Amino acid sequence: MRSFTSTSVMGFNQSILPMRMYHKAKKLGAWDPKEIDLTQDKKDWQTFSESERLVALRLISLFAAGEESVTKDLLPLIQVMADEGRLEEEMYLTTFLLEESKHVEMMRRFLDEVIGITEDVSVHHKEHYKKIFYEYLPNAMARLKHDPSPAAQAEASVTYNMIVEGVLAETGYYAVHRTMEESGKMPGLVQAIGYLKRDESRHIGYGTYLLSRLIGEYENIWHVVNQRLSLLLPHAVGVVYEVLGDIKPYPFGIEPEEFTSYAQKQFDARMTVLERARKKTVEELYHMEEQEIGLVY
Numbered sequence: 001m002r003s004f005t006s007t008s009v010m011g012f013n014q015s016i017l018p019m020r021m022y023h024k025a026k027k028l029g030a031w032d033p034k035e036i037d038l039t040q041d042k043k044d045w046q047t048f049s050e051s052e053r054l055v056a057l058r059l060i061s062l063f064a065a066g067e068e069s070v071t072k073d074l075l076p077l078i079q080v081m082a083d084e085g086r087l088e089e090e091m092y093l094t095t096f097l098l099e100e101s102k103h104v105e106m107m108r109r110f111l112d113e114v115i116g117i118t119e120d121v122s123v124h125h126k127e128h129y130k131k132i133f134y135e136y137l138p139n140a141m142a143r144l145k146h147d148p149s150p151a152a153q154a155e156a157s158v159t160y161n162m163i164v165e166g167v168l169a170e171t172g173y174y175a176v177h178r179t180m181e182e183s184g185k186m187p188g189l190v191q192a193i194g195y196l197k198r199d200e201s202r203h204i205g206y207g208t209y210l211l212s213r214l215i216g217e218y219e220n221i222w223h224v225v226n227q228r229l230s231l232l233l234p235h236a237v238g239v240v241y242e243v244l245g246d247i248k249p250y251p252f253g254i255e256p257e258e259f260t261s262y263a264q265k266q267f268d269a270r271m272t273v274l275e276r277a278r279k280k281t282v283e284e285l286y287h288m289e290e291q292e293i294g295l296v297y
């Protein structure tokens, strides 16, 4: 029988973490990629050296397809939550999908208006990047359409939230900070990345919550999470070398090792949170605090 949360005696479960994140997202996710001023970025681009241009173009082409991937691939997870009757999670995930759309919109603006590309820039996607974005991510998310099991959900969320968002996107944002923000270049890009980081902090927070909940509810999930992580982590680290490895001297005075160790640090922080989930009750996991999942915004 069809039933409605909004007309039930209880109404929404306002106290669970995804519902609190839904309210946050409505307020904090309200920025418009169209309003970011890219005039100075365009001028700065003209002053970049060949190697600086190459690394910036690679970064943006990885970001653009990465944001497009997460926009394309999220729907099966939303469907699973809807099918499980988790209305509060579904409501949060609608903000998540809108935000990914805005991220890919923003990245295409850089390619069009700042760099002015005249060719298909997917030539910058190399072996490790392709493994993740052409294969592991779309396959793990598409699997949910016919297999919504807890193990499949965990595998999807590890790939999407922990590796793609938690390690790759975060490391990419850090790269923009180290190359552009610290040298006072590309203020539009820096401003946009500031917004992206806030949105992404909620997305990763949701993944941390989902995985914690699955780990707490089902015996075998911890093992699934660990296996998936060890499969993907080397590819995530490999992407750093694909961006920087062959450009000598390294542009903007940066070294790849700084970024691989940053990626590792991000990863360790997420693992600490997930490990804690094993000792918590399911009730506690539904009501985790924002700070516990590393949510800043």
Ligand code: MN3
Binding pocket: 067, 070, 099, 100, 103, 196, 200
């Ligand atoms: Mn994003």
Ligand code: FE
Binding pocket: 070, 100, 165, 199, 200, 203
């Ligand atoms: Fe995201």
